[in-house]
Amino acid sequence: MLKEFTKGIIKENPIFIILLGLCPALAVSTQVVNALGMGAGVIFVLLGSNIFVSLLKDFIPEKIRIPSYIVIIASFVTIVDLVMQAYAPALSRNLGVFVQLIVVNCIILGRAEAFANKNDLSRSVLDALGMGIGFTLGLLLISLIREVLGAGTITLFPIGAFNGVIRIPVLYSAPARVIGLATGALLVMGYLKALLNWFDQRKKV
Amino acid sequence: MNSIFVSGGKLFLICVVAALTLGIINAITEPVIAERKVLELNMALNSLTGELQAAEGVIVGEESVVRAYYPVLRAGKVDSFILELNGSGYGGDMKMLSRYKLNGEIISAKLMDNLETPGLGKKAENPEYMKKFIGSGSSNPVPVLKSMLEQSEAEAITGATITFIGVAKALDEGSRFITEGRLAKVKE
Numbered sequence: 001m002l003k004e005f006t007k008g009i010i011k012e013n014p015i016f017i018i019l020l021g022l023c024p025a026l027a028v029s030t031q032v033v034n035a036l037g038m039g040a041g042v043i044f045v046l047l048g049s050n051i052f053v054s055l056l057k058d059f060i061p062e063k064i065r066i067p068s069y070i071v072i073i074a075s076f077v078t079i080v081d082l083v084m085q086a087y088a089p090a091l092s093r094n095l096g097v098f099v100q101l102i103v104v105n106c107i108i109l110g111r112a113e114a115f116a117n118k119n120d121l122s123r124s125v126l127d128a129l130g131m132g133i134g135f136t137l138g139l140l141l142i143s144l145i146r147e148v149l150g151a152g153t154i155t156l157f158p159i160g161a162f163n164g165v166i167r168i169p170v171l172y173s174a175p176a177r178v179i180g181l182a183t184g185a186l187l188v189m190g191y192l193k194a195l196l197n198w199f200d201q202r203k204k205v
Numbered sequence: 206m207n208s209i210f211v212s213g214g215k216l217f218l219i220c221v222v223a224a225l226t227l228g229i230i231n232a233i234t235e236p237v238i239a240e241r242k243v244l245e246l247n248m249a250l251n252s253l254t255g256e257l258q259a260a261e262g263v264i265v266g267e268e269s270v271v272r273a274y275y276p277v278l279r280a281g282k283v284d285s286f287i288l289e290l291n292g293s294g295y296g297g298d299m300k301m302l303s304r305y306k307l308n309g310e311i312i313s314a315k316l317m318d319n320l321e322t323p324g325l326g327k328k329a330e331n332p333e334y335m336k337k338f339i340g341s342g343s344s345n346p347v348p349v350l351k352s353m354l355e356q357s358e359a360e361a362i363t364g365a366t367i368t369f370i371g372v373a374k375a376l377d378e379g380s381r382f383i384t385e386g387r388l389a390k391v392k393e
Contacts, residue, residue, distance in 0.1 A: 061208070061212045063208075064212045068215075071219050075227055079230050082238075085234065085238050085241075086237040086241065089241055093327075096320050096321065177360075
């Protein structure tokens with residue numbers, strides 16, 4: 001049972017192993033705070049959609065399952081979007097269009113189709129949490145590398161007197177800007193995947 | 206045949222429940238969002254006027270680059286104008302507020318609602334971004350091309366040139382709105 005939770009974090013990590021949801025992942029991973037916000041949004045939507053898809057799996061006929069899943073997912077995304085706009089306006093401004101684009105994030109439809117419609121509620125919840133956390137961790141790793149190298153900062157939430165931005169001494173004055181651009185996103189992702197594959201192969205040998 | 210109606214009916218039912226839920230959520234969040242927008246606008250106006258006060262806004266139009274203007278008063282006289290501008294960026298419309306002297310020179314500017322790419326075009330929200338425009342508009346032209354910027358400034362906007370051009374063109378249009386006396390026409 002616990003396996004359903006842990007598998008999403010490392011063994012079947014959505015970003016590095018299943019390679020799903022890459023397009024929003026690469027797009028928002030310019031700042032650490034975006035990765036956290038996007039991760040929270042994805043966990044919430046994934047949890048909601050997995051719960052409802054699992055509950056309704058006997059109610060939804062085979063033929064119309066995809067449109068039904070999309071309606072469920074889109075509803076949760078709209079809820080996230082509205083709540084963020086109302087109560088976390090800064091985050092909503094930062095993530096911009098990518099909140100709405102959670103709808104087409106392949107992980108969510110992928111988990112509904114591959115897992116939630118075949119498993120009971122508790123397993124689906126664990127699967128959603130594991131996959132969501134795995135996605136968030138992957139996103140955090142990419143954004144940390146990209147922000148530190150590409151901008152020389154680490155942006156977190158502003159708390160009290162702390163404005164939320166940590167500046168890294170040498171890198172801040174001369175950042176490798178290309179890492180912060182779209183090219184850098186693909187480069188970082190590619191190198192991380194290569195590194196993981198290398199570890200994987202060494203383990204097998 | 207029958208299964209089509211059953212499937213269709215079920216899908217319809219799902220949609221109805223979803224729509225109902227969203228309607229309720231919207232009813233709860235809409236006033237909060239509207240209130241926040243007003244607050245945000247007032248805060249932005251205050252940050253641009255400094256110690257002065259902006260007077261009641263005048264709507265110019267829904268289609269033009271200049272959407273509205275707010276006269277800033279000093280001892281009862283108009284000291285400067287804050288314009289609400291609508292530029293076109295990479296991700297769509299960008300709302301801006303910009304304060305001009307009466308000769309069209311930019312005093313300060315602020316990017317408000319926009320859909321620019323996080324980490325690239327979004328950087329235009331930083332107060333430092335607008336520094337390159339301040340002081341331009343009357344004797345100095347507003348830099349609307351990358352080649353009109355200094356080397357380091359041009360490098361800083363790499364990857365977000367379309368955002369830069371959108372911001373610059375709107376600011377330039379705002380400046381001309383003031384110098385060409387279109388303000389008076391609106392008043393009449």
